[in-house]
Amino acid sequence: MQITDITVFSYKARYNDGVYTIIRTDSTIEGWSETAPLGSDYLPSSFTGEIAALKEIGPKIIGLDPRSIASVNAVMDKVMLSGMAAKSVIDLACWDILGKSVDLPTHVLLGGCLTDEPPAFSVIGFGDLPTVVHKAQTELDKGVIAMQLKVGDDPLVDARRVKAIRKILPESMKVWADANASWNLDQALVFARALGQEITIPLEQPCRSLTDCAEVGRRTGLPIILDECVFTMADLMAAHAAGVTGVNIKLSRVGGLTKARILRDAAVGLEMMVNVDDTWGCALTTAQNLQLAASTRPDRLRAVDLFAEWTNPLISEIPRMQSNGRITPVSLPGNGFGSVNIEHLGEPLFQITA
Incomplete structure (x- = not known):
């Protein structure tokens, strides 16, 4: 299995701008993930900075096997010392793909x-x-x-x-x-x-x-x-x-x-x-x-x-808090969410391909 392209979306939620990344492979499996960096004065991370990092890191992982997550991380760390949120969405999407490829939840x-x-x-x-x-x-x-x-x-x-x-x-x-x-x-x-x-x-x-x-x-x-x-x-x-x-x-x-x-x-x-x-x-x-x-x-x-x-809109079905103040993980493979409603996301910000 190889990563064939990375598509980056941004959508305006009630609180801030979120960044959503989708990684496609040469199989039918897609990996989704999300990050929402705050302002530049909070952490060494910001929306514009992480977008730039994705554009620099993304081309370097095209062709890698997303199931070999340690290898993907090694390449990303070699490319860039910073860009932690950008690395995070790629890493999380790879975990989503790994779970789906073996039909197991990520927590397992x-x-x-x-x-x-x-x-x-x-x-x-x-x-x-x-x-x-x-x-x-x-x-x-x-x-x-x-x-x-x-x-x-x-x-x-x-x-x-x-x-x-x-x-x-x-x-x-x-x-x-x-x-x-x-x-x-x-x-x-x-x-x-x-x-x-x-x-x-x-x-x-x-x-x-x-x-x-x-x-x-x-x-x-x-x-x-x-x-x-x-x-x-x-x-x-x-x-x-x-x-x-x-x-x-x-x-x-x-x-x-x-x-x-x-x-x-x-x-x-x-x-x-x-x-x-x-x-x-x-x-x-x-x-x-x-x-x-x-x-x-x-x-x-x-x-x-x-x-x-306490945020909206929800782009996918996920577990919610129960009346006892707890949440129960689901058995869905990957990172544990249903299909993503792309209508909420609009047109991609950009796409990275080979």
Whole structure:
């Protein structure tokens, strides 16, 4: 089997622009995948940059066997050091093809379904206290059992908001605060002090650097989750050595499912907690996330992000969150979604052929 062409679509979802990649082979099998890079000031990745990366990387993998995913990754890494989201959509499409070629779900190929019903998490953003408390209550009423609370603005205001939300939630609810690397060390310590001793929740990526994040954990005793500063195995090892207890693995940030699986397995081996997430996305991103989450040990999986629960339109049928706040992976071969509704995508941005 050989890759014959790569077709790239972009479609405007409610929240942002997403990039959808389809890889065709010389058989009847097609592989689909999705990524949605955010602005250039968030990660070393952006919509325009990843489009350019796809145009540079794509021609180099034409003619390769998509089922030999390690070989495809080796070629991509030789062509370009950056372009992680571009590499991710190619890698994920190859996993989709591999699963379809052997009639197995991707999570089985990743080692099996270790978590039958991964817990989903919802995101509670910024807003005044009545608004965010109402939002949290609404999510609780839906059955959500894990929540990520966005912080990273004024640390005193953030602390009041987190305390107000935590107060209405049951103790069984998994809750953590995510600053998206928005604070410096001073601000993160102010937040922790304002939060007080009566509430202890994990804090995700409070600062930009690994060193500052680890220092927050050392001084406050709060469990620290890293996200934006973990790209490689070396980053993960340094994080664990510094006392970090968890990692949020975004497939597009690390270069796809192949590298995400390696990081996940190492984190689990180090007894760290794992969140499965991505920068943004919709239906296909949700299905992709679920493959990694389902193949993660349940005692090490904190939760998985289900973008399809709060973005639209959905271009494919995928599993949805159940009333118990969990999601059940399907037995469809590949990355676990039905046929893609191309009408939502419009004309391709471009196509790469031999």
